[in-house]
Amino acid sequence: MIIEIAHFCLILAFFVAVFASVLPLWGSFYKNNALIRMARPAALIQFGLVFISFIGLVHAFVVDDFTVAYVANHSYSKLPLGFKMSAVWGAHEGSMLLWIVILTGWSAAVALFSRQLPEKAVARVLAVMAIISVGFLSFSLFTSNPFERLLPYFPVDGRDLNPLLQDFGFIIHPPFLYMGYVGFSVAFAFAIAALIGGELDSAWARWSRPWTLAAWVFLTIGIALGSWWAYYELGWGGWWFWDPVENASFMPWLTGTALIHTLAASEKRGVFKSWTVFLALLTFSLSLLGTFIVRSGVITSVHSFAQDPVRGLYILIFLGIVVVSALTLFVFRGSAVKSTGRYQLISKETFLLFNNLLLVFALLVVLFGTLYPLIMEAFDRSISVGSPYFNKVFPIFVFPLLLLLGIGHWLHWKKHPVDKLLKTARNILLIALSVLIIVSYWLYSFADTITWIGMFISAWIISSLLYDIAEKTKHGTSRIAALKKLKASFWGMQFAHSGIAVMLVGILLVSSNSSEKLIQFAPGETYQFDEYSIKFNGLKQVEGPNYTATRGVFLVLENDNAFTLLSEKRKYTASGQIMTEAGIDAGFTRDVYISLGEPLNDRSWSVRIYIKSFVRWIWLGAILMAIGGLLSVTDKRYRLKLKSKEVNNAV
DSSP states (O other): OHHHHHHHHHHHHHHHHHHHHHHHHHHHHTTTTHHHHHHHHHHHHHHHOOOOOOHHHHHHHHHOOOOOOHHHHHHOTTTTTTHHGGGGGGHHHHHHHHHHHHHHHHHHHHHOTTTTSOHHHHHHHHHHHHHHHHHHHHHHHHOOOOOOOOOOOOOSOOOOOOGOSSSSEEEEEEHHHHHHHHHHHHHHHHHHHHHHHHHOHHHHHHHHHHHHHHHHHHHHHHHHHHHHHHHHHSSOOOOOOHHHHHHHHHHHHHHHHHHHHHHHHHHHHOSSHHHHHHHHHHHHHHHHHHHOOOOOSOOTTTTTOOOOOHHHEEEEHHHHHHHHHHHHHHHHHGGGGGOOOOOSSHHHHHHHHHHHHHHHHHHHHHHHHHHHHHHHHHTTOOOOOHHHHHHHHHHHHHHEEEEEEHHHHHHSSOOOOOOHHHHHHHHHHHHHHHHHHHHHHHHOOOOOOOHHHHHHHHHHHHHHHHHHHHHHTTSSSSSHHHHHHHHHHHHHHHHHHHHHHHHHHHHHHHHSOOOOEEEEETTTTTTEEEEEEEEEEEEEEEEESSSEEEEEEEEEEETTTTEEEEEEEEEEEEOEEEEEOOEEEOSSSSSEEEEEEOOOOOOEEEEOOOOOOOHHHHHHHHHHHHHHHHHHHTGGTSSOOHHHHHHHHHO
């Protein structure tokens, strides 16, 4: 009965979304206040209905209701409770329902936290989001229904969740990733509303910016969690594979990064307005493209959910409708969105423009590498574009981008004196070179030219940030008092940019200074690997809730520090699949990573040993970037009521 109620609520949500996509928009055109005021309650009702539907599906998993086909195919009676709940989004139908919950949740958030905005503007934004909801709700109801019953014949137990997904990383990674993906629909809706209204002024940018920053933060965390999860779960220490689905999440992150910078310029200086609107449309369109890649069956990946061409065709048609409609509106209404600010060549605006161009070129590199094999496959030609292509071409645009990152944030708006630019750049350069020489001499020797260049860029970014703080606090009565007066958005920029520098250090050093070894190892033997003495203490047979495992016990001696690592070879009861769980000792400057392989004879096993230098700095950098985004969202300017002039202009 609960499943039927959940299904009925999803159907009701579809009809509410249909009305919410038409009536408030109609009211905004014909100045019907009654219809305009329907937008907020409709968004809240829609979210409530979808949330009830989602809870109904969660309940079916928790109580092992194997009369539901989706539960029977992706759960198991002995599955731990946490994994039963995360199994809700462990396959196509449930993950799509999670997407819809988050989409309607963002709509409800806009309805609740945009009280200071004009009703007409909010009505248009919520109507656009309701149109998107109609597309995804119809997709779920007509092609991906998670509530189908297996009656009268149903299994006594389920087929189990994919063992790769039975991990804490899967509990948190998809929700954060979807919050970022779907969150860009708010920026998309604000852009469409601005095009409909024919104006995009500083008020519009101020309204849209915190929502865009929030989505960017979630997507940053989601991508980082996916990298961390893959690192320890797949058993060979990789943290990024340039997999098509990884690229699908990375592409909207690149354009989203460009968008949050141009929104700042549009808000403060009234420039790049048309470009800002285009980026908002492009970013969410790339999110939809990622949905198509994951759910269309066009790729074979651990990330892909569906192999049904009907679903893929539906998403492709929906993607086409959204993109073509948005671009058509942009072509016909974009001319009404005009920039008002003026700036000279040496200015913050110019460097932001270069920043955007390089981010777009980086996007094109990833887009080409992702889609080209798929296009060739459609013509029966098998072509693989892998890591060598991305690792060679992507840095061509990223390294110049990062060099500009060390300059653009301290430039003046409109015009920056050339002599002052050269003097400041010289000082930062001297600091960066000094830091690099000291670090390389005392702490680390860098192996190759690319690593040296990258480490210099990291030192350049950090030096520029510290120099900027020093310059902004030198005129106060005291440094401490001046620091307290700096805005949250300034500290957000500091954290986010320093996070990029820290992540770059991690990427460079884990790529150039890590080591690995595949050995034949028998219990009782000791192996010397670099400065580590590793003893294979033996094997144990262990039993988990839904698997049996052979556990290898390894004693590692690092200088005077001894620690034990456990690596398992698990066999899952229901599916019979075998998975490896690596043993990892995490450190600030290195990880010791041991993965138990296959038995080779009566006693010995294949064992992989990895020493991963500074790998944790990759995720530390992502954390700093996310903190920076959160600080920017909390800036007081986004909580103040807008001046009546700004409101009237926007309307």
